[in-house]
Amino acid sequence: MKSVKVFLALLLSLLLIGLVAIPAAAGGPNLASLNARMIQWQERDNVIHIIVQEDDGRSIVGPAYVPDGKPLLFGFEWFGGDDFTLEELNAAYIDDPGHDITLEISGDLVVPEHSLKSFYQEAHEATPGRGAPWLWDHDHDGLGDRDGDGIGDLYGSVLFFRYPYPGLSAGTYYFTFTLYDGFAPFYSDTITVIVP
Ligand SMILES: [Ca+2]
Ligand SMILES: [Ca+2]
Numbered sequence: 001m002k003s004v005k006v007f008l009a010l011l012l013s014l015l016l017i018g019l020v021a022i023p024a025a026a027g028g029p030n031l032a033s034l035n036a037r038m039i040q041w042q043e044r045d046n047v048i049h050i051i052v053q054e055d056d057g058r059s060i061v062g063p064a065y066v067p068d069g070k071p072l073l074f075g076f077e078w079f080g081g082d083d084f085t086l087e088e089l090n091a092a093y094i095d096d097p098g099h100d101i102t103l104e105i106s107g108d109l110v111v112p113e114h115s116l117k118s119f120y121q122e123a124h125e126a127t128p129g130r131g132a133p134w135l136w137d138h139d140h141d142g143l144g145d146r147d148g149d150g151i152g153d154l155y156g157s158v159l160f161f162r163y164p165y166p167g168l169s170a171g172t173y174y175f176t177f178t179l180y181d182g183f184a185p186f187y188s189d190t191i192t193v194i195v196p
Contacts, residue, residue, distance in 0.1 A: 031121060034162045035134035038075040042139050042149075050161075050177050050189050051076040053151070057175075057191040064193050069167035072193065074175065077138075080123065080157030089123040089157045100180040101161065108171030113178070121160040128153035168195045 041049040046066045049055040053076075057064035066072065080089040093099050094117070101120075105111035126136040129143045136154045141147040165175075175191040 031162070032132065032134070034073065034164060035121075035160060036132070037073055038160075038162055039134050039137055039140040041075070046070045047073045047075075048191055048193075049076060050074050050191055051179070051187070057193060059190060059192070062192075063172075064191070066168070066193055066195055068169060068195055071167045072165040073162065074165065074177070074191065075160065075162045077154065077161070078123075078159040079154060080159070082156045084157045086123040086125060086157050089159045093159055094120050094122065098180065098182045100183075102178045102180070103163070104176045104178070105173060106176070107173045109168070109173055113176075116161075116163055116177075119161055119163045121162065123157050123159040126154040126156060126158045128155055168193065170195050 037044075037047055041047045041053075041055055045056050045064045048057040048064055050058070054061050055064075056062065078089060078093055080086075084092070099117075101116050102113045103111070103116050104113040124135065128136045130136070133140070133142075137143075138154050139147070139149065139151045141149075141151075143153065145152040171194075173193045173195070175193065176188055177191070178185045178188040180186065
């Protein structure tokens with residue numbers, strides 16, 4: 001009888017560890033801190049909004065000047081809003097084998113094109129004003145479009161791409177991100193980073 005109780009207690013504690021460990025792995029402190037950094041893309045030259053928006057580093061704005069050794073963070077969001085469920089957003093990007101996002105680096109560092117698909121985060125439901133600001137505040141200006149730049153809050157289904165990159169030494173670097181659909185490239189964005 002005693003050994004049965006010990007076994008049950010052991011089983012229960014394993015289950016509890018499992019229940020605690022699963023959400024921690026899915027949304028752990030590293031992702032939260034990355035996401036909290038990402039919404040500062042308008043304030044920090046080493047945090048770069050790729051694919052859309054006007055941010056330093058993008059060809060429509062000009063190079064991002066980043067101090068020697070300062071870690072970079074690249075990111076953007078697939079925004080489903082009220083039109084897509086979380087499942088549909090995940091299915092369209094993370095679960096679709098024909099979709100990919102790749103990176104090729106050229107300039108003073110050459111890295112061949114490779115997939116960054118693992119840097120997508122499972123879609124989440126964003127409600128402005130509810131929960132951590134990085135869940136819904138797109139440009140770190142609080143609830144709504146407080147800075148009046150036309151960039152409001154995220155709402156409904158949102159899927160994050162967040163890609164941290166170590167600090168670089170002096171030089172010029174070109175980060176080319178390419179989106180694939182149906183296994184074919186359909187959009188590229190080249191980010192220029194200059195480390196003086
Ligand atoms: Ca806002
Ligand atoms: Ca704004």
